[in-house]
Amino acid sequence: MAEVHSRSSHRELRVQAGASDNVTANELFDIEEQRNRLSRMFCFDGMGGALLIEPSFPGCGMIDAGKGDLIYSNALYEIKAGDRLFRSVDVRQLITYSALNYVSKRFQIDSLGLFNPRVGVSATIPVDDLCAEISGKQSSDLFFDIVAAISSGDISR
Template sequence: MISEQHFSSSFTSVWHKITPLADTYWRRENLKIKRELSPIENRADPKLRGFLNELAFETFKKSKEMGLLPRKELIIPIAQNSVEKIANYIFRITNEEESIAQTLDNNAQLEVFGLTQNLMLFFPKTQSIIFRPKFSGCGIVSACEGDLIYNDCLYEIKAGDRKFRVSDIKQLLTYSSLAFLNGTLNFSKVGLFNPRNGYHWERTIDQLCIELSGMRESDVLSSITSHMTQLAISR
């Protein structure tokens, strides 16, 4: 079985069959994406970017659960207490010592705080957040989890120093199709947010499916899971 990220970024012929208009749509859509918050300054070593992105999300999650305000003197201790956990997680993925840090220097602290602050500002209502929603696997795709659901919208947090990609919306459709298959589709919208550059994108699932394929939400999502199953059988 494979991850949802692998499925979303690979199998070009499958995705072209399901969403033939995706590339054209996303080129057009990328021109409309607006900045919602001020970008943060990239202060730390770029090799630590994945580690700091994950650390900021964990810090954001814990800060919201504790009811904290986005103030540096409150946020930095939460980040420091999460360093070991996130470092172990990232090292298991990369197996590279230079991709993690055991302590946070001043630049790393400022970058983590900036990311965390933007996340807290963009998702202000604690009671409206469901962190790390879980999705059962299907066929070739393993069980997985998303980032968060907020106000009826499934969000993926993409904190890299880049624009959103068409594979990002395919990842959101992958989660949505798994939820649809299991009768747990408790959101009607999908969205992307980048706390590093402040950009945000959001659409209803049905609107997105029509734009990508000319078909309604139920047809597209069921087609995705059908292909997951067919790919597993063909292996």
């Protein structure tokens, strides 16, 4: 089940030395750095917005139901903690969740974002701006087209 947190009810993740004999000092440092970056990004930025963890999006057509990473202040974020920068597949994931949300109208999502706490980079853009950049269409038109395509039965799995 998704959890909603306000800035004041932030839960802290504590990593204890010795919790696992297989964890090195460098790995513990990396874990702590990622925790700090996540906390700064989503809890201590002064926005004070609600934090919804693992928002659920119902399936549609050939796309099964799925869970995003989090929604913070009406922005849907995917967290990518690998040792890499963002890829187009990450943007497609956000667009897919947004199209599913367009059908269900479950959440108010105004922006889409990617955050990598390991590398320490983030990108956030209004939904309408991203849709215009990638398709030349308004978000409602693009999402309608996506929903029509995944529901038509013309696409094979």
